[in-house]
Amino acid sequence: MSEREEIRGYHNVRAAARDYETYSSDLLGDRDVRDYKAIPLEIDPPRHTLFREAVQPIFHSSHLEGKAPQFEALARQLIDDITARGGGDLVPDLGLRYVMGCLSIIYNRPQDLDEWLSWGPDVWTAEAYSKGMSVVESRRAARNRQFGEASLRSGDMLYRYLERVFAEATPAVGADPATTDVWDWIAGIRVNGEAPTREETFGIAMLLLAGGRDTVIKLIVGIAWHLIRVPDDREYLREHPEAYNKAIAELARYLSPIKQMERLSSDPTRRALEQDDPRRYVLINWLSANHDRSIWPDADTIDIHRDRKPHVAFGIGRHSCMGMNITEFEAKAMISALVTQWPGWQLDGEPAIDWEQNGEGPDATIAVESFLSMPIRVVRG
Ligand code: HEM
Secondary structure, eight states: OOOSEEEOSHHHHHHHHHOTTTSBOOSOOSTTTOSSOOTTTTOOTTHHHHHHHHHGGGGOHHHHHTTHHHHHHHHHHHHHHHHHTTEEEHIIIIIIHHHHHHHHHHTTOGGGHHHHHHTOSOGGGHHHHHTTOOHHHHHHHHHOOOTTSOOOOOSHHHHHHHHHHHHHOOOOTTOOTTTSOHHHHHHTOOBTTBOOOHHHHHHHHHHHHHTTTHHHHHHHHHHHHHHHHOHHHHHHHHHOGGGHHHHHHHHHHHHOSSOEEEEEOSOHHHHTSOTTOGGGEEEEEHHHHHTOTTTOTTTTSOOTTSOOOOOOTTOOSTTOOTTHHHHHHHHHHHHHHHHHTOOOEEEOSOOEEEEEEESSGGGOEEEEEEEEEOEEEEOOO
16 A cells, blocks of 8 residues: 555646645655656756756657658558568557657667667566566566565666767757757757756656656557547548547546656655655646546546547646657557558457556546557458
């Protein structure tokens, strides 16, 4: 049982996420696997604002628009490969390959694609995955976040990678991220005219690699899962490309790939506790907000036609997700590739999905924790 206080429900979550003075982000996450902060995620204003502005250019639509055709070409290629083989497992064969492929395009690091793929869906289980652990085992290990429990999580693989790429990087101050090697670009970031420390540089890079990985994989696999099961929706989307954004928003709401996020309590007694003491922290539960039945009475249903209400899958307030644009471009290209030429995919048996109960009593919701394996086969005609 988590002893961390939890903030739940649509209105409470939105208010708490905006109140960064009461609920501080000045903390170290993933304390079992790293000792450097994710930047700008784990700092408060005013320093947060400076770092957020400094990294913003890499997330601009103007940077991503030119790359969208490459995302769609990659999506089609992966779909064709799976279809030509008569089937496959959508978690490693589609989700992982696609999301890593897109990041290698966005970051101008094609030479790293095989290495990133070898880490599997979660950077913190990269070591175990690269030694032959399956996605199923690796996802289960990734979920094992509680301190003191035996865990296969480790930050070593990522750390060694960051040491290597930044030893080789040539700072490209003021360069255009659309055409610059991402690590040269990050090494060229200046905040108030000064280069970030090595720890801060690693924190920025870590978030660029880890933030857009398992989250987007879950969304992409979730989209394919939904389209396989609901032919009417894929027909509708084929005829209405303008509805892609609404469908992505609905899948993001339903899946809430980041279930919750920590904040530091403003209570001085709790703040003074040891860093590993769960009582120091408050959890903002995005999933509970996105499944709040006072907002969406049928919250546990995927309905791509429902009226759009602002969800919080990408957070809200100062720390709202900087990668939302990237996610939307990637998801749109995948939907387009799937629905314009449906590959005749069907589920091949029951997919392995970890479901979890979130909350207690009448407000409890049963949600997808993660897609472990989704075997499909091709059925023509
Ligand atoms: C389905 C995909 C994604 C989901 C559900 C998601 C979710 C979130 C959430 C909930 C936050 C807010 C955290 C907080 O308030 O403490 C956040 C922040 C962030 N995300 Fe994402 N994210 C996704 C994809 C991405 C991608 C693709 C990237 C980059 C490649 C990314 C980079 C970031 C960064 C840098 C922040 C920190 C922003 C700040 O602190 O100012 N995310 N994300």
